[in-house]
Amino acid sequence: MLYQLTRPFSYLTIKGMGGKKFYDIVIPFTLMTITVSSILYPEFNIKALIGENSFIAKTISFTSGLPGFFIAALAAIATFKREGIDEPISSNGESPYIFVKGVRDNGNEYMSKEIITRRVFLCMLFSFLTAQSFILIIGCNIYTSIFEVTSHVFTSTISSCIFTFMFYQIVVTTFFGLYYLGDRIHH
Template identity: 35%
Template sequence: MTSLLLWVLGRPGMIAGTSGLLDRLIIVFSVLPGFYIAALAAIATFNRPDIDTVMPSPSPTLNVDIGGHENKIELTRRRFLAYLFAFLCWESFALLILCVFAGLTAQGLFSVLGSLASYGKWVFIFGLLCLFWQLVFATGLGLYYLGDRLNRPEY
């Protein structure tokens, strides 16, 4: 949906130009890892016994290979949040690097792609915005879980 809005309502230079989408996303993606690392540190040191209990049913599980045997592990709240914020930190780093290199190589890629450059640009924008919205919604999930679900008593 966001890609469609940019396609219909966008201006020339809105993607890789000065103050374009990539420049603005670089600013966002360069700030986020610090917040995710701080959340990860808080989760790791959070001193509350019920954070280490298995999440309520249906609890999410991981398949982990231990000693050549696959084991299904039910997640605790601490492990779930640690995985979530570690993933978000990694994703924000990856998106930062992607935006920086896309901005630096855009002109060269356009010349290599030739007539396909317009399609390639919109495929890139669609993929980038899908990852951006994934980051936004997963951050919302993490904040909701930290702010509400973690502090809600079990009944």
């Protein structure tokens, strides 16, 4: 059951796609570092980052509308009729792949290496974006309900870094998906 519930995050496990880790980790981490540093420096004001009317408060209101868009994109991609969308992706002569859990007739589980098609890649990408948006919104609401910003500066700073990283991961991955849908899929 845990495997099924965490499957929307399988996008992060795609192997063999050049530059994907750069999009998934390096760019969001760099943007998070720049954002958090610029808000907290030179005057350490955690309320400007996570308090009322802060960067995160304004960002969460924007982010709360994204899951609907991502679900609509996922539905469109899943039913998209276009020649070549169900062909494997080729990236620098290598085909990206994932490992998928299966169950044999005898009940034994196994992992198989599956080559990714364009449709599968885009469905995984928008499934990840939907799940990440939900977690970001729910996590932020739970955090702000439980903790008071001024009494937990360390926790607030760490939580702000996690939120900001996840937010930029959504932004960068969305742009990557838009690039793929708007340009790459037509070549």
